Amino acid sequence: MIDIHCHLLDGIDDGAKTFEESVEMARLAYEDGIRHIIATPHFCSSFMTERTVQLHKIARLQRELDRQGIAVTVSPGSEVRLESAAYVYEHADRNHFFYLDAARRFVLLEQRWCGYSEDTEQVVKWFLEQGTTPIIPHPERHPFFRDNAQLLTNLIALGAWTQVTADSLLGKNGTEAEAFGRWLLKHDHVHTLATDAHNTVRRPNLSDGFRVVAETAGEHRVQQILECMNSIVAVQNRS
Template sequence: MIDVHSHIIPGIDDGARTMEMALEMARQTAACGVTHLVCTPHMHWGTFDNTTEIIEQGFAQLQQAVDEAGIELGLSWAGEIRINEMVPAWFKQDKLPYLGRKEGKNVLLLEMPHSNMPAGLDQLFRWLMNAGVQPLIPHPERNRDVWKRPEKIQWLRNQGCWLQVTAGAFTGRFGEQVQEIAMSMLANNQIDVVASDMHDTKRRPNDMGEAFELVCKAASKEQAEQLFIHNPASIVGITQ
């Protein structure tokens, strides 16, 4: 499996706190069947003021530690970008770290607030896509506006966004309501990618293995492979 969303680079956001913790996360990730992990620290203006330089430096240290520990896990890096007024400026300054490139566009993990879907999203999405950027929206199933109005999921797709559901949503880690939304999205073919959004090994571990089995049972093995392997591999640029 290819996991395109994790918070494993230590000490720069609310994920791994130490390198030892990061290595535990890497071992758990490999053990659950993930062969390649994208490290995506938060870029959340005013909260986690990460830059591509900070992320790249942290990634280099993590890569070296994983190699020295002999953990068989491919790694790359990008970022999880919180929607804010700086996004267009960061784009123009070439400061946005992309997951990869697909269908002629750079794929950006673009996070909405958990509390709501801000006004003007359609304008931002249109601007980005006109600029050659494909928004991939993580965990819409955990957004409170979506809880109130599930039709917002299809609205996001109608704007041209791709959607990434958290593996733990299928396992029930975020509660029954989130699980039901994730299952509904699966049934309605509204998911492009499933990823872990791993933050640690206990409260927010890598649930990709268990989620893959659940999706196989709820849909089919072919659909699970599309969401957990083929689609993310095509985004990251991994040849299968």
């Protein structure tokens, strides 16, 4: 399995606090059946890690995982917050954040927590015009999507994908997030599943999420979601 959204790297956002915790998160991910993790620290006004710092941390972590025989591959990504259209365009132009793949076919595009951004459709269309599919992380956790699902289905109709979090389907993010996550599943509005793991408590648990997918929407939906996720890392050519 592939985890496309994980705050695995230590000391650069609200994810892992120490290098040892990063290693342990990777170990837990391996035990859960995950073999590839895209490390996606927040990229927003509060956290804007330099690319070189992120790559250095990934290289150090990968060396340690290889040394310990933890067969997980880590590659760079970012959880880009849509602070505004201008914010996204500026940092994209300056190559400040990571896409989810080297070919820039996918990007994790997060909503603000204070409310739905009116720039969303504009930015989604802009990415699509560049050949990039925006993936909306954890829409089930945002009250504005739960209150008005058409905001999200409009983005899907444009060509955006969604990423539902395993913890939400397990009820760990509240009953409303669980209910909306399962509604999205039943209506075929879930393209990818991820852990959004931040530490060893909010841990990698993708297998439990897929169990719920199978129970709620059938094994065929599990396979469809896995195919979408595999397509993201089908061509990884990091340099």
